[in-house]
Amino acid sequence: MHSGRHPADQYGFVNTPIYRGSTVLFPTLEDLTKRNARFTYGTQGTPTTEALETAWTELSGAAGTVLAPTGLAAIGLALLTAVKAGDHLLVMDSVYRPTRIFCDTILARMGVEITYFDPLVGAGLEALVRPTTSAIFLETPGSQSFEIPDVPAIAAVAAARGICTILDNTWATPLFFPPHVHQIDMAVEAGTKYLSGHSDLLLGLVTANQRWFPRLRATFDAFAMCAGPEDVFLCLRGLRTLELRLREAERQGLALAQWLSKRAEVVQVLHPALPSCPGHAIWKRDFSGSSGLFSVVLAPCSQAALAAMLDGLELFGMGYSWGGFESLVIPFDCRSYRSATVWNPPGPALRFSVGLEDIGDLEEDLDRGFARLRATAT
């Protein structure tokens, strides 16, 4: 509530306003040549970006934060801070798909060798480490398939060899999983999701511990890949209600996951807080909450039956991204973007992002959807 705010510096107004700008004026030649000022140029930061960086650094228990225009840009900044040509990179098999594409194109082209690993490997990851391994990229839970990796066990393997650990922590946020407490060196958050909460902006944040922050900041400065001032302002505003919205997403998500687990059309619920999710025991040990994004596997059905269910939904929108106020659903099939593990469920899979609508209304919408699915299947 109070981090990153200085009302006395802005005539008492509660929120830091949107500072826009490239040029910052220096009063004297000496000030100009010595860059003797709190802010020196637009790419180096403004009071608005500094407010979000400061608040996020405090919340994350980090040494510092940089802001990027998107979550994916933040992932790129973290990876380019940790690896160079000739290095070996270990990447969890169920990372966000565009992370995988970044590794297989940009990093591969730079001469970085990449090995994907089973999210549930735990301390067994040691067997994949090479003398050239410089970083391990994790995401918890895994995108779409929701495996929970043993972050402390993997971080211990990394720490013993000075390997950098990077975590995409978008699902839990630092509120449910403080990354640096769990020995993560750099953590990424897509502010596009819960920090926004309203599906109307794109932003990424990278935090780092004392050891990695100077290098992260140098990478950021070299790219000058800055976030837009209005998106930064909206994230600062979202931050003030983040915990409240996340707790509600947790309550709604759990209620819907439990309701779905009792449906005959559903064969598996992949929600970290339910025992049917791979790695559930690790979630229980390490996390203080769950957010509103989870998946289910349906019993086998035709594409036409699935379309009948999804096309007629009134409250659940179909679209990418998540973490907004409205509920979303997308079908997914990660067979083509897994290489260390096999994704072969008996039927189609759906990912839900549960919004803030009335839970009874959401269940009725899905109940009618399942009726259409059954009617089309027979």
Ligand SMILES: *Cc1c(COP(=O)(O)O)cnc(C)c1O
């Ligand atoms: C959406 C997402 C991102 C990327 O965020 P963008 O702002 O859309 O680029 C990264 N990681 C995870 C886990 C995401 O869900």
